[in-house]
Structure formats: structure tokens, C-alpha cells
Amino acid sequence: MSRIEQGSLALFCDGERREPLSAEENLVGFCAKCESELLSLAYHKSDAGWMVSARCKNDHLVLMRYDLNWNWLEDQELEICAEATFISSIPREKLEAVFTRAEIRDLEACENGQPFTRQNLYRARAKYDRFEKLFGIRIKI
Ligand SMILES: [Zn+2]
Structure with missing residues (x-):
């Protein structure tokens, strides 16, 4: 849709x-x-x-x-x-409810243009929908 x-x-x-x-x-x-x-x-x-x-x-x-x-x-x-939000402006506790520490680290690295592990980013992206349903926040990146 x-x-x-x-x-x-x-x-x-x-x-x-x-x-x-x-x-x-x-x-x-x-x-x-x-x-x-x-x-x-x-x-x-x-x-x-x-x-x-x-x-x-x-x-x-x-x-x-x-x-x-x-x-x-x-x-x-x-x-x-909802308007997409940068990872850096989302409270940590909310991120940790859905993403692993490694995923959060790599999402932040990607947002800051630093090296990151691709698999962690893929895994994290697969959880975006769940995160949005829980908190009404859509993640940018
Ligand atoms: Zn109507």
C-alpha cells in the first residue's frame, strides 16, 4: 500500500x-x-x-x-x-527493546558514515516494522 x-x-x-x-x-x-x-x-x-x-x-x-x-x-x-527519525534522536531504552547492542551500534555507525557490519544492518532493518508498531517511530536510514 x-x-x-x-x-x-x-x-x-x-x-x-x-x-x-x-x-x-x-x-x-x-x-x-x-x-x-x-x-x-x-x-x-x-x-x-x-x-x-x-x-x-x-x-x-x-x-x-x-x-x-x-x-x-x-x-x-x-x-x-509517522515521519522518519534518526537513530541518534531515539531514546536508548526504546531501541534496546527491539534491537541487539550490535545492531544499534551498526545503525549508529551507518548513520554517522562509519564502517559497520552489513549483516547487523540487514537484521535491524527487518525489525523496523516491529519497532514502528511498538513505538510509532519510523527509523530513517
Ligand atoms: Zn471518508
Whole structure:
């Protein structure tokens, strides 16, 4: 599912991160779930066309996709995700609840551009989802 990052309004879809071109709030349609007005959160563009993320007053999210001429293609599901945080600004106790000491050491090393053990980083990355579910913090790197 595509995700939009709280705060930055960056869109993660098709395996890529796309910064918003505009965060203009416009009436862009009606919610398929509750029929209330849909307001745009942000506008994004890819090589294939435009994408508009929108939200209704009941917090239903939708990603509307258009071609380059603004012909509507489809609506897709969208979810909001927490803004990513650097390892160095996350309290140690929280990190230690999910990651081993070696993993934390190597995440920090990677963030600081120092040498690290690749396997520890892979193992740590596999736990990002669990960490986010527990603490609502998404890790950057
Ligand atoms: Zn709705």
C-alpha cells in the first residue's frame, strides 16, 4: 500500500519516495467510504503521471492517480505514516527493546558514515516494522 509521511507529506509508492510538489488544499471529490468531501493533502508527480493524496473529515485516505494529461486512472488505498527519525534522536531504552547492542551500534555507525557490519544492518532493518508498531517511530536510514 502507498504511504504518505506525516509532516513532510512525502509519498512512498511504487518503491520510491516522492516529495510533494504542492500541499494545496482543494476539494478533489467525495470519499468512497463515507461520501464526505475529499480535500487534497499533497500533489505528486512521476514519469507516468500525477498523484493526488487526499483525506476526508473522517480521516479516510485515498491516492488518486492521473495520467500526464490529468485523465483519472484509478483510486488507490493510502495510509499515513509517522515521519522518519534518526537513530541518534531515539531514546536508548526504546531501541534496546527491539534491537541487539550490535545492531544499534551498526545503525549508529551507518548513520554517522562509519564502517559497520552489513549483516547487523540487514537484521535491524527487518525489525523496523516491529519497532514502528511498538513505538510509532519510523527509523530513517
Ligand atoms: Zn471518508
